[in-house]
Amino acid sequence: MANLLSGNLDFACKSANNALHNFHSFPAKFPPELxxxxxxxxxxxxxxxxxxxxxxxTTVLEAFLNDRRAIGFDIDPLALLISRVKTSSPDPEQLSDRGSSVVSRARAALASEPNKLQHDLEGRWDAKTKAFVDYWFLPQTQLELVAIAxxxxxxxxxxxxEFLELTFSSIIITKSGGVSLAMDLGHTRPHKVTPVLEGSGAGKANKGKRLRSAVSDFEKRFGTNLRAMRMxxxxxxxxxxxxxYGYSQSLPLRDESVDLIxxxxxxxxxxxxxxxAHKFSLVWLGHSIEELAKQRTEYIGNERIKRSVDPLPPFSEAVVSEIAGVDQSKGKILHSYFCEIKLVIGEMFRVLRPGKAAIVVVGNSIFRGKSSYTAECLAEIGQSLGFMVPGVNKRNIDRNRRMMPIGNQVDLNSVVQQRMLQEHVIGFYKPC
Ligand SMILES: C[S@@+](CC[C@H](N)C(=O)[O-])C[C@H]1O[C@@H](n2cnc3c(N)ncnc32)[C@H](O)[C@@H]1O
Known part of the structure; x- marks a missing residue:
């Protein structure tokens, strides 16, 4: 493991099977080579x-393609859908038929029964979800999306x-906000933009977002995803x-049943x-804004402060105290985060067989100009739970291949942004 960890982990060149990994964009995903x-x-x-x-x-698909038994958990509905589709094997001929029929029938419905589609739209959601949809999608786009859905x-x-649902979602969630009115779902808080409808005759001088037909986008994307599936x-x-679906803090797995994490x-x-970002497509797949807002509070890394008094090992406590010294609330948020991760690492230790490894890739955070030293703290937490840490390496993140938590314009003088362009790969080893 030490050899693998000390190599170049940037993986800047593309290699085989990446089309399958690109069915749908996802923030902070691994390069498959990792x-x-x-x-x-x-x-x-x-x-x-x-x-x-x-x-x-990414891990589950790579394990599957390489003849391993892959198991994955997440609590995000879109993450689960993407991962299921990537590892399922629908019949390509049936897929091709159904996909083409969705496109032609949606076009026919748009041409012959727009009033019915409009009526269906009105009854599709509760008031809060409908208000969200009305804010972020043009009326014409809504008609097209409901016709496809x-x-x-x-x-x-x-x-x-599910393959078609994922294709549908992938035309909504893109860095540029897809067929929604969001300018940028990948980098910043979404801004609403003035659209220029393609074919509307508006000149190039008009800087608004160019919104294409949702049905045409779906058709194109379906072709791309189908080709990847066939290959x-x-x-x-x-x-x-x-x-x-499952929480990483309490995994429904037997002790010592896993060979690698x-x-x-x-x-x-x-x-x-x-x-x-995910709610932009999840509302079209049957979820309500209220339900998604509740779900959001369950994610590790959210800003909710848990009333935990769980002690952390000394270096991690010191990092938390330093940040609490400048901003008490941020200190509590970081403490909660490390406590959640401690539960996850504890579960990883429990389910791994002795003599096996866990590879954990983490990005750093900056609170009021101070580093969270996430990699160092996680390594320390792992050691406190019984893991050995044979190596920690840094890797540069390829901004062109990944949606990032910072904007497109990189400020090379910004320490925050520089640190966000790298992540750490920690190797944990469970002794025999
Ligand atoms: C950095 S992403 C993983 C990206 C992944 N390595 C890939 O290649 O796409 C972290 C994931 O953790 C999930 N997550 C957050 N809190 C969780 C929890 N309590 N239990 C399980 N998964 C959780 C998020 O939904 C998100 O999908």
Whole structure:
């Protein structure tokens, strides 16, 4: 493990199978080469590989494609959908038929029954969710989206339906806010923009966001995702992928049942607010704004202060105290974050077999100009729970390949932004 950890972990060049990983954008996702290197280097076929915070399922898909038994947990509905679709095997011919039929039937409904679609839109949500949709989507886009969503709803085969739902979601959640009026879902708090509808004749001088037809976007994206699915290499007989809703702080797994963990927890203090972006498509997939707001409070790294008096090891306590010295509330938030992560690392220790490893990738946070020393604190917390830490390495994040918690304009004089362009890879080893 030490050898793998000390190598170059930037993975700046693209390699095979990445199209499958790109079904849907997701903030702070791994380059696939990162989990792949550890899976191939530290496990054998049919070993069990776990990601307790699976996000877009990069670890789980890599383990599956390499004939391992993959298990992943998350509490984010979109993360679960993405990961299930990437590791499911719908029949490509059936997919192709159903996808084309969704497009043609949605176009027909838009042409022949716009009033019915409008009526369906009115009854689709509670008042709060409808207000959110009205604020962020143009009336014409809403009609197109509901026409597609209703056609997808009619599909019975779950793996085909989820593939199409994911394609649908991927036209809404993009760095530029997709077919919504959000200017940027990937980097900043969303801003609403003035749209220029494609084909409206508005000149190039008009700087508004160019909004394309949702049905055309869906059709194009469907073609891309279908091609990626068709090119997926066959997986071995024993390969398996299980994706479940579950909290990483209490994993429903037996003690000593896992051969490798590769995971990355959220940043501290909501630096990436998953739900902020995900609700843009989740409302179209049947979730209400109220339910999603409740769910958001459950994420590790949210700014909720837990009434925990759990002691942390000395260096971590000192980091928290230093930050509390300049901002008491931020100190409490960081303390809560480390306590949550301590529970997760405790679970990782419990489920790993002795002699096996956990690879944890973490980003740093800055509170009032002071570093959270997240990697150093997590390494210390892991050691306090019985892990050995054979190595910690830094990797540079490729901004072109990843949605980041900071804006497009990098200020090289900003210590905060520089630190956000790197993350740490911590190797934990459970002694025999
Ligand atoms: C940094 S992302 C993981 C990205 C992933 N490595 C990938 O390649 O896509 C962290 C994930 O942790 C999940 N998460 C947050 N709190 C959680 C909890 N209590 N239990 C399980 N997952 C959680 C978030 O929903 C998010 O998907």
């Amino acid at each position: 989990p792949r290197a550890f899976i191939l280097g530290l496990t054998a076929p049919l070993d069990t590989v776990l990601d307790p915070m699976l996000g877009s399922g 209703q056609e997808i709803d009619r599909i019975c085969d779950l793996s085909v339906k 997926r290499p066959p997986v071995g007989k024993g390969a398996d992928a299980q994706v479940h 590769v995971t990355s927890p959220p940043y501290a203090s909501n630096a990436i607010d998953y739900m902020r």
